[in-house]
Amino acid sequence: MISFVLMVIFSVRPSPIVDLKVMDNPNDEGGQIILKWDYRKDADLSQISYIQIMRIDRPGTAPVVVEELKPTARRYMDTDLKNGHPYRYFIRVWFKDGDYIDSAISPPVVPRAQWLHKGRIAALIILLLYGALLIYYLKKARRGERLTIRPIAGLQAVDDAVGRATEMGRPLLFVLGLGTVSDIATLAGLAILKRVAMKAAEYESDIIVPCFDPVVMAAAQETVKQGYLEAGRPDLYNEKNVYFLTNDQFGYAAGIDGIIMRQKPGAIFLQGAFYAESLIIAETGHSIGAIQIAGTSSVTQLPFLIAATDYTLIGEEMYAASAYLSRDPNSLATIKAEDWMKIIFIGLILVGAVLETVAGVTGNKSWSLIKTFFAGGAQ
Numbered sequence: 001m002i003s004f005v006l007m008v009i010f011s012v013r014p015s016p017i018v019d020l021k022v023m024d025n026p027n028d029e030g031g032q033i034i035l036k037w038d039y040r041k042d043a044d045l046s047q048i049s050y051i052q053i054m055r056i057d058r059p060g061t062a063p064v065v066v067e068e069l070k071p072t073a074r075r076y077m078d079t080d081l082k083n084g085h086p087y088r089y090f091i092r093v094w095f096k097d098g099d100y101i102d103s104a105i106s107p108p109v110v111p112r113a114q115w116l117h118k119g120r121i122a123a124l125i126i127l128l129l130y131g132a133l134l135i136y137y138l139k140k141a142r143r144g145e146r147l148t149i150r151p152i153a154g155l156q157a158v159d160d161a162v163g164r165a166t167e168m169g170r171p172l173l174f175v176l177g178l179g180t181v182s183d184i185a186t187l188a189g190l191a192i193l194k195r196v197a198m199k200a201a202e203y204e205s206d207i208i209v210p211c212f213d214p215v216v217m218a219a220a221q222e223t224v225k226q227g228y229l230e231a232g233r234p235d236l237y238n239e240k241n242v243y244f245l246t247n248d249q250f251g252y253a254a255g256i257d258g259i260i261m262r263q264k265p266g267a268i269f270l271q272g273a274f275y276a277e278s279l280i281i282a283e284t285g286h287s288i289g290a291i292q293i294a295g296t297s298s299v300t301q302l303p304f305l306i307a308a309t310d311y312t313l314i315g316e317e318m319y320a321a322s323a324y325l326s327r328d329p330n331s332l333a334t335i336k337a338e339d340w341m342k343i344i345f346i347g348l349i350l351v352g353a354v355l356e357t358v359a360g361v362t363g364n365k366s367w368s369l370i371k372t373f374f375a376g377g378a379q
Contacts, residue, residue: 016043017051017091017103027120030083030113035076037091037103045071049094053078056088056105063090081111129344133337141329149335154293154311155324158192158269161291162199165266170290171206172196173265174220175256175281177272177296178249181215184319185297189271190223191322192295196269197227201236210245210259212252217244253277257284270294270309271318274301282308295321 016039025032035053039045048071054063055078066078071093081087086108094100141147165172174193179186193209200207209224211217221242228237245255257280260268268285270278270292278294278301285292286308294305295313306312313321323331 014040015091015101015103016040016045016048016093020089020091020103020106022089022106022109024109024111025077027114027117030111031079031081033078033081033087033089033109033111035078035089035091037074047095047097049096051094052092054090054092054102056090057085083111083113086110126341130337130341133340134334137333137336138330141333147329147332147336149320149324149332149339152313152317152320152324154295154313154317155192155321157291157293157311158195158325159199161267161269161293162196162203162205164291166203166205168266170266171208171263172200172267172269173256173259173263173285173290174207174209174269175272176209176211176216176220177270177274178212178252178277179216179273180213181219183273185271185273186216188297188318188321189295190219192269192271192318192325193220194223194227195321195325197224198231201228201231201233204233204236206238207241208259208263208265209242210252210256211243212245212247214244214247217242249275249277250280253280256281260284260288260290264288265290268292270296270305271313272296274298274305279304279308285309 017037018040020035020037022033022035025034051069051071051073053066053069053076055066056063066089067076069076078087078089087110088105088108090105091103092100093103137147162172174196176186176189176193179189181187197207199205207224209217209220211220221239224242225234225237225239228234246252259265260281261284265285265288268290270281270285271294274296275298278296278298282292282294282305292309293311293313294309295318296302296305297315297318299315302312302314306314320335322328323335
């Protein structure tokens with residue numbers, strides 16, 4: 001009898017699951033619980049068919065199967081849970097012989113929403129720093145102090161390009177690219193178009209704006225009209241000079257090239273979103289001797305525009321065009337704050353490179369803390 005009892009006792013399999021940890025998922029809006037576990041060192045995973053994540057929603061109720069996982073799993077996140085409600089978990093291991101065994105039941109865990117995402121403290125500090133710089137420069141602008149930003153050659157050349165075309169008796173050609181009205185590059189191009197239209201009205205020059213998108217055409221018509229109005233020459237505005245050309249990429253490029261060869265514009269502005277057609281248009285403009293000012297945020301097309309045009313606005317220089325040309329104090333304040341943030345970032349990168357080099361030699365523990373902070377904090 002004793003030998004039979006001992007045989008039954010020792011035939012019971014121990015749970016291969018050890019070190020089951022159940023915790024609320026940090027840095028979220030709640031409703032999520034993380035489970036982590038490991039296997040016993042002597043566990044034979046080849047004999048395990050699958051495991052089940054079991055959840056007890058309320059004391060005295062039957063556990064529910066949350067998920068079935070492969071035996072190689074070591075982590076699981078349970079979602080769509082009720083905040084403030086305690087949950088208990090255990091893992092049921094199913095063997096290939098049809099038997100199963102349960103792990104120990106975890107203590108109750110309550111999912112909660114966190115007010116502060118600890119992994120984004122660095123982003124919060126950066127936002128507060130930028131906000132402080134912005135407020136500082138806005139106050140300076142409202143006190144009437146002059147805010148200066150670095151000169152941008154492409155924008156400084158706008159007035160000269162319009163004047164040169166006027167002296168030659170040739171029209172201006174403004175190409176807004178293939179973007180839609182929701183593209184930031186197109187909006188930046190429209191801001192530059194307004195300035196060019198004002199100067200065209202002032203010098204009594206014609207401006208031609210063939211468009212790729214019908215909605216962009218409507219926006220361009222209003223922009224040019226406003227430019228002529230602000231210049232005090234609404235009578236010179238010709239709506240027919242701002243028109244829809246085609247929405248085919250290379251058909252648009254061919255149409256622009258035809259306009260260039262027929263009209264021989266003295267100045268060509270390529271401002272907006274450009275793709276493979278950029279070099280085709282820029283080379284045609286170069287062939288007739290027109291002064292060309294290009295600008296785009298497309299890094300793949302910048303090399304071609306830099307090579308084929310006289311001036312090129314690179315990336316953010318386009319976005320600064322509105323503030324640069326209008327000299328609006330509030331707009332200049334945002335540019336000043338952004339420039340200082342760039343300087344701070346460059347400084348941090350340089351300091352970080354030096355510290356990383358030193359830490360690689362000395363194993364500086366304080367540098368590890370700094371890296372953890374800027375990498376997003378403890379997860």
